[in-house]
Amino acid sequence: QVQLVESGGGLVQAGGSLRLSCAASGRPLSNYGMAWFRQLPEKEREFVAAISWNGGTTNYADSVKGRFTISRDNAKSTVYLQMINLKPEDTAVYYCAGSSRWRVRPIPDQDKYDYWGQGTQVTVSA
8 A cells, every 4th residue: 555745844924835745655545536635724634735646737726716726746756835925824734645546537526535644733823
């Protein structure tokens, strides 16, 4: 099975940018549809963005459209989440997730993802 490790989180001022990375090991990244989710303080985990196995199709939550971009480099076994124009309400723990069953269509349902990273904290100050 694949192991996922997120990095790139941190503290940033509102309007700033961050790029999160998710490094995969154990299996070829191309075997998986990938996604980012986040868990805001005292709230349930929510969908952020997803990408098909070859990067050809993406899907975004309305709250991040136009500000976040998901991408992947299968040769480097890494998935990215580029975040610009960050807002305090983006403060959350961000999780990377993978699905071997849903490779072609990037889906927002977290119960369809079998593999999860440990999360990375993103804090946006006002």
